[in-house]
Amino acid sequence: MSLESPLSCLTGAFTSSRLSLSHFDLDVLSGIAILFGGQAAVSALALQPLYGRIWHGWYNAPGCHAIVWELVRTLLQSSDSQYSERLALSLGIDGKKGPKYVASRSGTVMQHTRHLAYMLINSNWRGKECSPVIVGRRVSPTPMQLMIVDFKKKVLTGDDTLPPRSSKHSFLSIIAVATSIAACAGCARVEDWLSFKMILLGMVSSGITSFIMSTGRITLERLKPADGVPPGDGMLLSDNRIVILRGNEEDVNAVTKGRLRLKLKGGGYTLLLCAFIALSQVTLQLAFMPFGSLPGQIMFLLSLLVSGACNLYLSAKGDDVQSNALITLLNNPEVKTYQASSRASAAVLACLALCWDSDTPPMQVLQDIVPISPRPWKVWSEFVVGNIERKSTHFVWGIDESRNDLEDREEKLLTELVDDAHAAYDQYMKDHDIRIAIYL
Known part of the structure; x- marks a missing residue:
């Protein structure tokens, strides 16, 4: 007996009497299925300018009604000259609140920073340093990671902004595209040309919209600081991570205050075109898919299921993709990463990074990270x-008279804090060749 292709077996099974319309009625489901996965579709669309690949998104995907809503809302809430900023907010490329920032030299405190600061403090990006340096050995309930980011090159902004690019998880689009093509082939095999056209419509519609977004340009806009301001050295603070920023005030401002914009050729008219294409897809599929044959409807739902799953996965990994792409906007700063065993070790590293080559008071840095009022912490x-x-x-x-007033448990804590300080101090000196530089 000759072997049949998987596609022949599948379509043959669909046309068998066991799958007759008397047993299955997918009319309603095939019509409303395109209304699911709206937020995931918007998130996947937002990644297109970060990937920059024109072949992404050419698959029949659900959730286009949400894309229509976001694009129309962008047009209604902004003028033609402001659409780029509003579009970045609508798609989630900008708009997340970053952590607290403390400028060590100027004393400025920002309770909330902007999107790039959020990416830095929450991403898995570590620069060229793949493996963080372990500092300290004791097991502490408050381990912390500390990153030192040095802006050696000028952060480019405006039309000179470096194009952000990422390749993470881009292979998923290939799976979704292949499934939609296979679904079209299945419909053609059973001669359901209505379902064939509806799947093809979804592929072309999503593909054109994704193509337009992939050619969009993300730019970084920042405020220019006043002349004569001190360097912008400071730190971003979260519960389990500290990011030290060292460089000119203008470059640090790009992280803490910079705004991201998504510019499209044609401006608002291009947005209107994308919204019309997506609306046409939703309307036609909603109106005509219930009239497709059972095999065609199943093929249609299969294409939506796979592409919707891909969009959902990309939505969950959105921050990861964004961090790998958007941080390239910072023009490849030098990065050193430490995995501190305790908050005390991280505080010492932060003090050394911000105070060693400046007149910043170390106590000012310490009190922003650790409690210095309790007696053991005060002595330390x-x-x-x-x-x-x-x-x-x-x-x-050394020996200090204030230690005589400490209780046994406080003395034990002080001993652990001193060990943490030793480990952090020695590691920082070793990594920055400070010991050698002084002796030479």
């Missing part, structure tokens, strides 16, 4: 500050 912080102010090339710990 005074020795940390003293070492940094004296530019000691190794951590010096």
